[in-house]
Amino acid sequence: MKNRLKVLRAERDWSQADLAVRLEVSRQSVNAIETGKFDPSLPLAFKLARLFGLRIEEIFSDEESGGSTS
Amino acid sequence: MFCSIKNSAQRRFVRTCWMSGGLVAVLAVVAALAFRLWHLKGALAYPVAVLPALPILWVLIETGRYLAVEKDEFQRNLLVQCLLGGIGGTLAVTTVWGYMEDFAHAPRLDLIWVYPIFWLFVGFAWPVVYRRYK
DSSP states (O other): OEEEEHHHHHHHOOOOHHHHHHHTTTHHHHHHHHSSSOOHHHHHHHHHHHHSSSSHHEEEEEEGGTOOOO | OOOOOOOOHHOOOOHHHHHHHHHHHHHHHHHHHHHHHHHGGGGGHOOOOOOGGHHHHHHHHHHHHHHHHHOOHHHHHHHHHHHHHHHHHHHHHHHHHHHHHHHHHHOOOGGGHHHHHHHEEEEEEHHHHHHHEE
């Protein structure tokens, strides 16, 4: 699954560690999600969406749908 | 097990593993001495023989507890993958060895080795799983 986390993080000048603290997860988790190696659960995806003030589909997109999020 | 301890749940789990390892060693010595000194038999032999297994059961329970309380789903996922590696490796080794015992008269593998074999494979799985998410 593609996502815009890196861009959204950069817009707020947050490091992966900053985002990890806000999400109450490890920095390693943020990195895995950001690089698309780990797909977050719905609760974590909602938490991310709330944190960035966006809808989930504005952050994540299914690769098969061809949506451009990066 | 964890490359760096990140939260209290992980701290507790790692502490439990270390304490359990120490307790297994101590209780194994206690049980061995008890059997050697008092030649235990019958009803008393069973609970004393089980003593070294108790910390092992404690770790298994704590592993389940850790998976239940760990809020970081990615860390949970890493441990589950490693545990699956441990289960798969243990099943593979014990199955292959079992057939070797049956047909090729290989030396008998005591069941007491199943637990260390399991954690050995968990240890092997850890860098493989970890590297996948680097």
